[in-house]
Amino acid sequence: MRLSLLQFRDGSGVRGVAALGEDRVPRRVTGVETTRALAQGAIDAGHGLADAVAAAGLGKVVDLDAVTLLPPIDHDDPAHCVLTGTGLTHLGSAEGRDQMHRAAKADAAPTDSMKMFLMGVEGGKPADGTVGAQPEWFYKGNGHGLVAPGAPLRSPAFAKDAGEEPEIAGIYLVADDGTPVRLGFALANEFSDHVTERGNYLWLAHSKLRPAAVGPELLVGDLPQEVIGTSRIVRNGETLWEKPFLSGEANMSHSIANLEHHHFKYGVFRSPGDVHVHFFGTATLSFSDGVTTQAGDVFEIEAAPFALPLRNPIAIDAAEPVSVRAL
Template identity: 65%
Template sequence: MAFRLLQHRSAEGVRAVIAAKGDSAAFVVGATSIRALAERAIAEGKSLADIVAESGTGATVDIGAELAAGRILAPIDHDDPAHLILSGTGLTHLGSAEGRDKMHREAAAAATKTDSMRMFLEGLEGGKPADGETGQQPEWFYKGDGSQLVGPGEALTMPAFAQDGGEEPELAGIYIIGPDGTPFRLGLCLANEFSDHVTERHNYLWLAHSKLRQAALGAELLVGELPEHVEGASRILRGDTVLWEKPFLSGEANMSHSFANLEAHHFKYDLFRRPGDVHVHFYGTATLSFTDGVRTEEGDVFEIAAAPFTLPLRSPLARADEAPVTVKAL
């Protein structure tokens, strides 16, 4: 049975791990981080569920109240942020080509199909290979290291030079690399991948720039079988008003690529199999407010919710101050 893990920090700064099933939740005895539990599971050749069961649970906890109090952290982190890698794949969902194609069609008006549509159709044809076969590689992008990861309730801050700060509601896979270079999937999180869609729309070759932004993870790490179908809602709140709202779908039944194919094409690179590293890999979305003509403003709040996760991911939008950079010759 699937369950959820959360990371907690008390008002005194003491860290702990919470295990949740259904509406009940309790602290995992002796656990201070999900990463440490995963490393123990790898060392002992056991599953994360086995380690949690062996550790046992203690005091019960109201995770909703702890989230509201600001005591729930992102469900994964690393002591050295440089060893946590944020990356993702796009055009992976059955509806994902429409919005991207709409953005890029005018710039590629002379072509029969945009590169985005071609890539989507190739993924639709070859993104779910049979076991043991290599499927079509997806679009891939780099978002940054652990310094760019924010937890539930924390602001998503766009750079001063950003032209847009837009939500991307999706699932993210959480991985850790074992001592022999084997990638281990810990589970899935609700995520807001967050991008600059105005920059991307200007020229598709600026996609890499548009993705170098922060990203937010929901409170809960879902451990267990990968979900076939995830159905949720993405909304933007401006003050007390719902500015925009739309359902979104994820899970393999709604994707043009399998999770296994996305994982294979990420971890085929040996630089992503460095022992001890943590990876947060965003699986993509088909739902963007930007394609509906929404322009976000500082102070807007993104809210993403989807079962089987029980807590919503809320992230206010902020803009960083100007920070001029001067390169000096030595």
């Protein structure tokens, strides 16, 4: 049975959770205000999210045009929501990165990016019960950088680029015993600064410290082996760029289980009650096709089995003075 969850705030400011079933009609989950609370209740009761929704019951149909959609997961203390990701995980994902780094090299030796990618191809899908190759990993920030569907993706004034990365994110809640529990998957735009990254691959960490848009749906259960979607950029109401993107393990050099292992093997990421949003990577970037985005451009990402697209405009923040005060 297909089940997705949405978080929203109604016109009175009251939060709620809606369930999308096979008929794709959003109905309010009775007595539930947040996905995290629903998930925590399911963990405590020892059953799944679908059972938790069934136990709560469904109420009225939610008019999505009359509510404000929120990310499909969040935390009332944003410091306890961790945004991270892995790169070079998709077949074809190394090409653009390799071109960035090879441009500065005169020899034909494999770049570090290509070496990392090939490690995943050769060992990223280990047999059950074994540990596979370690992927590239990066930190994006905390819940303050989690952007809702329709809200602006804000690029800092010092950024060199404001580029989209259409992908799938895994959504997790750490149980009271420290066990990470996957709640499901969501469409995501892992917003990045590709010009900064191209300047020096050691600046990858800087290029990833940007907000990210997630949602609007939390797909409960397993991710299909193949996810086929479309990523586009709309400028002044017209499509500036459009391209299909592929995800799911059939199009990945790592298994999801391997990526999860190499994230949650660190004890700091197994703190009870914390929410994790982990971005699994992509092989499709408008930047690789020479596109330069600007304020007001709108990113649109859609893919089955998600019923709703993810849309976010770009905004550029004003420059902020930075000073450090000594006590």
